[in-house]
Amino acid sequence: MTAPSEIRSLLTVITEAALENTLLHDFEGRGVHGCTVSDARGRGQRGVRDAAWGEAANVRIEVICRRECAEALLDHLQRHYFNNYAMVAFVQEVVVLRPNKF
Amino acid sequence: MTAPSEIRSLLTVITEAALENTLLHDFEGRGVHGCTVSDARGRGQRGVRDAAWGEAANVRIEVICRRECAEALLDHLQRHYFNNYAMVAFVQEVVVLRPNKF
Amino acid sequence: MTAPSEIRSLLTVITEAALENTLLHDFEGRGVHGCTVSDARGRGQRGVRDAAWGEAANVRIEVICRRECAEALLDHLQRHYFNNYAMVAFVQEVVVLRPNKF
Amino acid sequence: MIDVVVLFFLFGLLAGAARSELKLPAALYETLSVFLLLAIGLKGGEGLAKQAVLPLLPQLGSVILLGVAQTLIAYSLLRAVGRFDRANAASTAAHYGSVSVATFAVALNWLATRAIPFESQAAVFLAVMEIPAILVGIVLARGINRHTNWRRLAHETFLGKGVTLLLGSMAIGWLAGPDGLAPIKGVFYELFKGALALFLLEMGLIVSRHFGTLRQHGLFLVGFGIAMPLLSALLGLTTGIALGLSPGGVTLLVVLAASASYIAVPAAMRLAVPEANPALSLAASLGITFPFNLLVGIPLYHRLAVHFAGDSA
Amino acid sequence: MIDVVVLFFLFGLLAGAARSELKLPAALYETLSVFLLLAIGLKGGEGLAKQAVLPLLPQLGSVILLGVAQTLIAYSLLRAVGRFDRANAASTAAHYGSVSVATFAVALNWLATRAIPFESQAAVFLAVMEIPAILVGIVLARGINRHTNWRRLAHETFLGKGVTLLLGSMAIGWLAGPDGLAPIKGVFYELFKGALALFLLEMGLIVSRHFGTLRQHGLFLVGFGIAMPLLSALLGLTTGIALGLSPGGVTLLVVLAASASYIAVPAAMRLAVPEANPALSLAASLGITFPFNLLVGIPLYHRLAVHFAGDSA
């Protein structure tokens, strides 16, 4: 590989579609420069959530950022959303090029 | 991070949409408490599968669970589905909060 | 697990929908035997890209392959697309069964 | 004889209860709801073009008060009789103080099928009654001194999909008038009933999924889901008569009062009162009140309207 | 002159073969198939409302036997002549013993364009013939002593999307009758042909994708895809005449017999007989039989029906 590659954290949040805008707004305020969102359906502690019907639709939000940032976001999610919303969040390590982007 | 974080396995299965319900049912019977499903298209050994047409649609099923559970699920997939269905399955490690959830 | 499991690389590319066919074609020419594509929306350096409108739609392309292959693909992406297209690419390690498939 | 669009609803209900694999594409459901809102708005706007707007203002004030009153009453009932906690009572009450577009569309269709005239401002009532209950619900849950993000909320409610579509299409109908609308009536008026039928098929499927919650939460929810619309109907009836509406107009106002929101309010409450359980309020509004209004309510409300407002026609 | 809806099919076929970028949204395809099933069911149910239901029962028995017979014949041919293995022969045979809604819709349109009357129970035949072949196919592949999940399967077949929509809309048509349906005819009857045209455009695109498989699997598939519907047509013709149907009704029964499933059966077989290759059976049913019936079959079957059943009209 010719470009410098580095390790970053990939935070994935699966949660209620109703939260999408709120979370993106929160993330931006915490220094996140980009993110990717896709639609999903699922089931978990808060029951079956299948995308056909607004109230029960899920989204999957992914953010690549520095490790400290991912941890801060996880912490924020836990404080404000874990108790009241259908939500699952997890972190992985990924290799990226152009590390200054994230 | 204020909450206990732990390592879990993330099993991803990409397969024919026709299998979705069957697999979710199998998984539930094997102690899986939650999962996330999204639509996908793709190509592989069994040809091109693009979502526009029912028979050739793919889904992507994700399950976060303990390592033993992920291995048991992989084993089950291999025994019952690998030979006859378009299917790819892989496992990653992820950091989660609320580990007792999975 | 009864079958041989092995480590492979999972390359994920998030980029403009307009590039989907071109990239799949490039990848095939580089020995990639399969891939999975799904629709996504997102925001990044090149602005907001939400799937409703063709020009601003994103896709998420995933390829499981050997490590060298993933690095070669990353290199190719960097040379030809990073400068002019909205694009993020990252690599993870995953455990697969049937390693000869990838 | 039961209307054919209601048969589609029952069909969806049965198919869902029998766990059929029937599922309509999400985009179709969304398209139909956009279509119904536009059609209702255009028709309302076209009607408004023929009358003075100023005399409407006191009417709008009255229906806003009506929505607020319903929310407060529902809250008291849920707290006192249902022993709901504050958040759940406030959230559910907001559903009942607001309105259901689908119920209104079925009522419009019911009147049209029977050639019963009504005032065009009913569509304005629909738009106006959607919002106040949301605000009242939030105040009930949080009090007014808390740091609610009112700006965000105002945006969500006033620029939400439903209100935007209703107000926009009313403006179009009003500006274009009957002649201007003529070219698009083939789509927006003549396809209305067929679109409503398809929409209600999907509504039936959705409603059937909320029966599970009902089984868990026992009789109170069922009782509330029937008693509350009846109570609201009486308030609506009184208001309609006081406003001097025709029997058709009174029927529509009663339907609005008796109906409970299942789109705009749940979405707003999810963000503003997250600790409320959305399954609870939706089971009542979608699982009980919506079918009750469709099957029993609308004909009943019309009979009441004719009985009490018949002379003013 | 070729019907305009068939021109749309040919257009799709050509566009697909030329690898055009033309692609219809998946939700549109799904919506159109829901729409066509509802329209067919409503029309059938409306017709049934005008006649006694009891005399239909023996007819239903006959068409079920017809489907079973076709499946067995197809299985023998595929095993003996095509040298298919058991699973593939059983799966493909089930496709041919079942029916294709799209082919039926084109035939309905063909008759309507020519103002040829037919019995309304044809829509019931459509619903009834979809399922038995699936069960026969599974027994052929597995035997009956194996531990097939019959409960699951019964659910999939009887409560599948197609059957649910057909039976539900037939019930609605039957309950509502001609007057009750009047308000929604603007959508379900008058838009039928246009919707069918769009649907066939997508079918053309889909069919063209199956030509690749045909090139690989040589002449046998092509021959079978043409011979089997012709054989089935003769069985259907005999049955139709024996049942005393009108020429229009015989035509529809022949079309049902000659058509091969490409939605319900592939989905069921994928789960019940996973070792069968779905590309093979779809290439035959979609790639050959479907276009053959559209372009050659329907007019031919009608000519046969008139020739042999003309007097009974």
Added chain:
Amino acid sequence: MIDVVVLFFLFGLLAGAARSELKLPAALYETLSVFLLLAIGLKGGEGLAKQAVLPLLPQLGSVILLGVAQTLIAYSLLRAVGRFDRANAASTAAHYGSVSVATFAVALNWLATRAIPFESQAAVFLAVMEIPAILVGIVLARGINRHTNWRRLAHETFLGKGVTLLLGSMAIGWLAGPDGLAPIKGVFYELFKGALALFLLEMGLIVSRHFGTLRQHGLFLVGFGIAMPLLSALLGLTTGIALGLSPGGVTLLVVLAASASYIAVPAAMRLAVPEANPALSLAASLGITFPFNLLVGIPLYHRLAVHFAGDSA
């Protein structure tokens, strides 16, 4: 009086500018664009069936030259006055040398509402003018000696969605003729205006999103987005008069000339000239030229056409 479909566009524009949550499902937008292209093509093909095709060939040659000339002029202006770099100038110029289906559809609707006749080959002009500008744009950006993937490009342009749908439906309209089309006119002709209204609502929402770019890139883009269509209109007017078209036909050709692509060209340029910034060209073509043509252009162009080509009618 402003057409009702244009009111829908303004509504979308306002809703977008006010940051309403209104959003139409992507599948609906795609469906409507397929529908409009098919309807335009069918109507064009139906008209062509009534006239000799050979005399059209020189007309087609002229409109191709028209598109090429516009692209070259736009390129010079963007380079000289706008100081655009080569890639951005070439890409933007290609947008203006090509055409906008939505603008054409609104013009068709405008003429139909006023019962103004026009030549049916206008739909052929639409199909033919979509492509040449793309090729010219690429040559301007790259020169002709570079190793562009012409095969790939030819495929993208000639077998793109829009051109496939237009040519295919024109062929169907031509083959079926007025009688053959009769059964599907209920869908493709009578729903045209309603579908256009919905489509323009979405276009309004989309256009509003491009205003941001305009604010950044200052006055030149706005000026160019208005001046270029006016210049193109004059070229189109001259061509139309030279071809001896009726005032209605001249209007449509002027609209085609003045309109700028926002689907086919951006997609092709993204791949062929990746270093061009798509936000820039779309802000001009969608953000300025499209609304300008809708609100001011079409009536103006028609007045010009009547003034200069009125006698030849």
